[in-house]
Structures are given as C-alpha cells and as structure tokens.
Amino acid sequence: MSSKNNLFIFGIGGTGTRVVKSLIMLLSAGVKINAEKVVPILIDPHETSDEYRKVKMMLEQYEKNFQHAKTTGSSFFSTEILPLGKLHSETVNDTEKIDNSFGLNFSKYAKNTFEEFIGYNKDMANQDQALVSMFFSEKDRKSEMAVGFRGNPSMGSVILNKLEDSEEFKFFKRVFNTGDKIFLVSSIFGGTGASGFPLLLKNLQNAGDNIQKAVKGAVSVMPYFKLNENNDSFIDSNSFITKTKAALSFYENQLKGIDELYYIADSQLAMHNNDEKTQENAAHLVEMMAAMGIVNFTDLPKGYDTNVASTQRDANFHECSVEVDNKELSLYNLDEETLRIIHKPVIRFLFLTYIYNNLGRKADSQPWFKETLGNEHEDSFKKGNGDFEPLVKFLIDYNAWLRELGVKERKFLPFNVDTDMNEWIVDHGKIVKKSFATKFFNQRLSDDKINGILNQEAKNTKIDQKGFDKLLELMDRATDSIYTKYFKI
Amino acid sequence: MRDFLIAIYEKFLRSVAQIPSNTVTTWRNDVFPLSLWLLLAISILTAILFYFFYNRLYSSYNSFGSWFRTFLLNGFITGIVAFIITYSAFSKAFKPVLTLSLWYAVINLLYGLLLFFVLSLIFKWFSTNGRKTPF
Numbered sequence: 374m375s376s377k378n379n380l381f382i383f384g385i386g387g388t389g390t391r392v393v394k395s396l397i398m399l400l401s402a403g404v405k406i407n408a409e410k411v412v413p414i415l416i417d418p419h420e421t422s423d424e425y426r427k428v429k430m431m432l433e434q435y436e437k438n439f440q441h442a443k444t445t446g447s448s449f450f451s452t453e454i455l456p457l458g459k460l461h462s463e464t465v466n467d468t469e470k471i472d473n474s475f476g477l478n479f480s481k482y483a484k485n486t487f488e489e490f491i492g493y494n495k496d497m498a499n500q501d502q503a504l505v506s507m508f509f510s511e512k513d514r515k516s517e518m519a520v521g522f523r524g525n526p527s528m529g530s531v532i533l534n535k536l537e538d539s540e541e542f543k544f545f546k547r548v549f550n551t552g553d554k555i556f557l558v559s560s561i562f563g564g565t566g567a568s569g570f571p572l573l574l575k576n577l578q579n580a581g582d583n584i585q586k587a588v589k590g591a592v593s594v595m596p597y598f599k600l601n602e603n604n605d606s607f608i609d610s611n612s613f614i615t616k617t618k619a620a621l622s623f624y625e626n627q628l629k630g631i632d633e634l635y636y637i638a639d640s641q642l643a644m645h646n647n648d649e650k651t652q653e654n655a656a657h658l659v660e661m662m663a664a665m666g667i668v669n670f671t672d673l674p675k676g677y678d679t680n681v682a683s684t685q686r687d688a689n690f691h692e693c694s695v696e697v698d699n700k701e702l703s704l705y706n707l708d709e710e711t712l713r714i715i716h717k718p719v720i721r722f723l724f725l726t727y728i729y730n731n732l733g734r735k736a737d738s739q740p741w742f743k744e745t746l747g748n749e750h751e752d753s754f755k756k757g758n759g760d761f762e763p764l765v766k767f768l769i770d771y772n773a774w775l776r777e778l779g780v781k782e783r784k785f786l787p788f789n790v791d792t793d794m795n796e797w798i799v800d801h802g803k804i805v806k807k808s809f810a811t812k813f814f815n816q817r818l819s820d821d822k823i824n825g826i827l828n829q830e831a832k833n834t835k836i837d838q839k840g841f842d843k844l845l846e847l848m849d850r851a852t853d854s855i856y857t858k859y860f861k862i
Numbered sequence: 863m864r865d866f867l868i869a870i871y872e873k874f875l876r877s878v879a880q881i882p883s884n885t886v887t888t889w890r891n892d893v894f895p896l897s898l899w900l901l902l903a904i905s906i907l908t909a910i911l912f913y914f915f916y917n918r919l920y921s922s923y924n925s926f927g928s929w930f931r932t933f934l935l936n937g938f939i940t941g942i943v944a945f946i947i948t949y950s951a952f953s954k955a956f957k958p959v960l961t962l963s964l965w966y967a968v969i970n971l972l973y974g975l976l977l978f979f980v981l982s983l984i985f986k987w988f989s990t991n992g993r994k995t996p997f
Binding site (some may be wrong): 740743828830 | 918919920921922925926977990991992993994995
C-alpha cells in the first residue's frame with residue numbers, strides 16, 4: 374500500500390506536545406485533515422511529565438479507535454494517526470525497526486545532568502570549563518535532563534543537536550517518501566521548543582534530497598501564558614517576551630526552509646502554576662488554534678516547486694485572529710474558516726459523549742440498544758471494558774480537555790451543558806423555542822428525541838454483528854442527524 | 863357474526879352462570895355486538911396511542927413496564943365498558959343479571975388483554991421506538 378502524502382508532525386517541547394494533543398482531539402471529533410496518515414513525533418526530554426505520558430496514551434487509544442472507525446466508515450477517529458515505528462517502507466529491514474512509541478526516546482540520549490551530557494568534569498580542559506561556565510550557570514549545568522530545558526534554549530540547542538543521531542530520526546529519513554509533508558510545532562518562548570525548532574529544521578535540510586525538498590510548515594507559539602513567581606523554579610515567565618523578540622529576530626534572518634509559517638499568541642495571558650516538574654498547564658485555545666494551523670497547512674491549495682529544496686522557496690506567513698476581544702469566546706467568536714471546519718465535528722462529538730456516558734446507561738429498553746448491543750455486549754458497554762475501553766478512556770480525556778479550554782483566559786467555552794439541551798451550544802441562535810406546540814409535537818431536542826433518532830438510525834446501520842463497531846456506526850449516523858436537524862449553520 | 867358472538871361470549875357465559883331465558887335476545891342483539899365493536903375500537907386505539915403517540919413523544923414508554931401497565935389498562939377499560947353496556951341494556955331489571963354482568967366484564971377484560979397483546983405483536987413492527995416492546 375502506498376504511503377504517499379503522510380504528514381509528519383514534530384511536536385517539540387511541552388507546547389508541541391499540547392498542540393499535538395489538541396490536534397488529536399480535533400481529529401477524534403472528525404475534523405478532516407488532508408493527509409493519508411498523520412505521524413506525530415514528540416520531541417520532549419520531559420518524558421516523565423503527566424502531559425507527555427497522557428498524550429502518548431491518548432495516541433494509543435486513538436489508534437485502537439481508528440481501527441474500529443475504519444471498519445465502520447465512521448467520521449469519528451477517521452484520520453489514521455500512527456507511530457513512526459509502524460510506518461512501513463521497502464527500504465526498512467526488520468532489524469532496523471524502532472519501537473512503536475510516538476515520541477523520540479530522549480532518555481536514551483540525554484541522561485542524568487547537563488554537565489554529564491557535555492562532559493563537564495575533571496577531564497575537561499580548564500579553558501573549556503571556563504568557557505562553558507560563561508554560558509551555563511552551575512544551576513543550569515547540574516540540572517536534570519529529564520525535566521526538559523526549563524526555558525533555557527541554549528541548553529536545548531546543545532542537546533537537540535544530537536537529534537540526528539537518534540534511531541528515530543534515522544528511521545524517519547528512511548520511511549519519508551516524496552510527497553510527504555512535514556510540520557513542526559514549537560513554542561518560541563521556552564527552552565526545548567525555542568531551541569529545537571531551528572535545530573530540527575537544520576537537521577531536516579541535511580536529511581536527504583526528498584526531505585530537503587518536502588513541503589514544510591511550522592507553527593511558532595508565542596507567549597500565551599505566564600507563570601507565578603517561584604524562586605525555586607528555573608523558569609521566569611517575565612523573560613518570555615524578551616526571549617520571543619530575540620528568537621523572532623533570529624528567525625527573520627536565519628530561518629530558511631519553511632514554506633508556511635504560522636504565528637500565534639494571546640494578549641490575555643493565562644496564569645499557570647510555576648512547577649517545572651509537573652507543568653500541569655490546562656489546555657488552552659491557543660493550542661487548539663495552533664492545531665488548526667496544521668489542518669490549514671494540509672488544506673492549502675498551493676502548488677510548491679518541489680524540484681528545489683524548501684530553502685529555495687519563498688515562505689508564507691499566517692496569523693490567527695478572533696472576531697472579538699472577549700475574555701470568553703464561544704464557537705461563534707472564532708474566525709469563519711475555523712468555525713466551518715470544527716463546528717459540526719465538535720458538536721457531534723459532544724452528543725456522542727452525552728449518549729455514551731448518560732443516555733446509554735439507562736437505555737436498556739430502547740430498540741437501538743437491543744439491536745446494537747444486546748445482552749451480550751451490555752455489560753462491556755456499561756463498564757467500559759473490552760472493545761469499548763479505548764473509546765471510554767478517550768472520552769474522559771476529551772471531556773477533560775474541553776473543560777480545560779474554559780478554565781484559563783482567554784477562555785474557550787463552546788458549550789454550556791448545565792442548561793437545557795437545546796441551548797448547549799453557546800451563542801447558537803437558531804433553537805427550537807419552548808412552547809406548548811413544540812412540546813406536544815416533540816420538536817425540541819430531548820432524551821426522548823435522541824432515543825427516537827437512535828432508534829430510527831439503528832434501522833439503517835449496515836453492520837450486522839452486534840458490538841462496538843455497530844454502535845460506532847450508529848453514533849455516527851445519529852449524531853449527524855442531531856446536528857443536521859438542530860445545530861446546522 | 864351471530865355464531866361468532868355466541869362462540870366467544872355466550873358459550874363462556876353459560877359455562878359460568880345461567881342466562882335467564884327472557885334476556886337471551888337482548889344479550890345476542892344488543893350487548894354482544896356493541897361490546898365486540900367497542901372491544902376492538904378501544905384495543906386498537908390504545909395500541910395506536912401506545913405505539914405511535916406516547917412512544918413517539920416519550921422514548922421511555924417503550925419499556926416492558928409501560929407496556930404492561932397499558933396492557934392492564936386496556937383490559938380494565940374493556941371490562942368496565944362491557945359492564946356499562948350490560949347495565950344500560952338491563953337497567954330496568956339489572957339485579958337478576960348482575961352476576962352475569964360481572965362475569966361478562968371479566969370475559970371482556972380477558973379478551974381485551976388478549977387483543978392488545980396480539981395488536982402489540984403487529985403494531986410494534988411499525989413503531990420506531992416500540993419495535994422491541996414488549997419483547
């Protein structure tokens with residue numbers, strides 16, 4: 374099978390990981406991306422962070438859900454996301470295979486402290502030690518690599534320079550086909566992302582003809598949060614703007630080889646807890662919009678001259694803006710193009726979540742339940758195990774992500790599920806008003822109405838065998854029907 | 863028709879009580895036909911309301927419990943209506959046929975239950991939400 378038009382996404386640093394997470398969420402909901410396969414490669418030395426591990430786990434759950442979606446033709450989880458190690462190529466022997474992880478195995482390359490990595494010890498010449506000391510404080514030199522570069526790009530640039538020697542990068546070079554695209558995600562104000570982006574780009578330019586010529590995009594995330602004061606932390610968010618300016622001036626003259634460069638930032642800076650070990654930052658709209666940059670990149674109808682290296686082509690620049698400068702944004706405050714792309718998927722996924730987690734639990738007597746699950750799958754469905762487990766776990770993460778988007782400014786609050794179901798979509802004007810007639814003729818959306826839609830659609834499902842695949846097909850049809858009847862714009 | 867009514871009502875009544883000879887004609891001409899038509903009408907109406915109205919408005923109506931309550935309700939209504947019909951027919955001399963009327967109500971109740979069950983097996987195929995009710 375051809376592996377043409379794959380999209381390799383390098384998620385560099387904490388922000389890179391979080392943007393990839395947002396992309397997974399959007400793709401799970403059914404946002405379409407113009408690529409046959411999406412291959413995320415997370416480059417984050419902070420492999421022990423909860424966020425990094427969670428994203429890796431989510432990608433694994435997504436992969437399982439995708440297999441079911443492929444069988445059912447469901448629009449949820451319809452894009453194939455797979456780890457680099459699972460990409461097949463005629464040029465790769467079995468002995469050259471790498472593990473099926475979504476991340477670069479950093480712990481293999483950057484162990485212990487920074488000074489151990491650079492060989493700063495008694496064997497190092499005094500002059501060299503003095504030179505290193507000029508650039509790196511003792512605190513920096515003795516810092517553990519396992520928690521990232523703590524907002525210090527100079528450290529990151531030393532370590533990430535070894536990236537091209539990694540098994541994963543070598544494997545990437547072998548499986549990359551002409552026509553595949555590359556996208557790099559990083560922050561400009563931190564450590565890993567700020568240093569990793571230009572270094573990775575440099576490595577890509579030396580990684581072979583087809584990679585040199587490949588169409589490349591990148592999103593550079595500028596400050597969108599700040600950290601509270603913490604004297605024990607290496608990171609000082611007061612330097613974010615200065616670092617951004619420095620990096621931008623570097624990019625202006627030195628950054629070559631990106632065809633489409635996206636910039637995003639937010640003036641409403643969310644305040645996060647300054648804990649470099651956990652970095653438990655809530656998901657943010659900026660990350661979601663950066664993920665939309667990746668979608669936009671694959672959709673651009675431009676023709677690129679791929680007979681020359683990308684460094685020979687002119688770069689295009691993109692920025693993102695919202696319609697209003699509010700502290701809280703709804704779906705309808707997003708730009709028209711973004712709204713067009715995500716409106717249907719996110720609303721459908723909202724109802725998938727609701728049906729699965731709420732309505733389905735008490736739907737034993739419903740024909741759709743009996744015909745789709747029956748007694749044999751009822752238990753697995755309700756307990757969320759067996760075939761249902763990846764979806765259940767994914768829905769938990771999806772809901773947490775959605776909730777987090779509404780926690781820190783600038784808040785993204787697309788839904789208000791504490792209200793009547795017909796008004797869940799914030800700012801959606803066209804709702805069926807409450808009246809005796811609409812009640813009598815059962816025109817408003819309700820549990821009864823959703824069950825009715827499910828019962829109707831259950832008659833149209835193509836999969837005969839009861840179980841998860843049949844349920845996924847039913848959910849696909851029913852949520853489409855709900856969207857079309859009640860929330861279409 | 864007359865033979866059918868005798869078969870479903872009169873034979874049953876005779877097996878449980880004595881029908882006074884001076885009332886046989888009234889039973890056969892007035893009570894049985896009207897009861898049968900009303901039995902059919904009430905059961906069909908109840909089934910239609912259950913499968914195509916309430917089940918469309920409220921999906922929870924397709925539970926077995928809801929069906930069973932409607933099943934009993936239909937039986938009781940047909941039974942009570944049968945009793946009212948006999949009372950109307952024999953209002954001037956109702957006392958001699960009271961026991962018979964009660965038995966007649968019971969017979970109609972049973973027929974009501976049976977008919978609603980049969981209608982359920984037919985109507986459920988045409989109902990989106992009730993197609994698995996009662997089973």
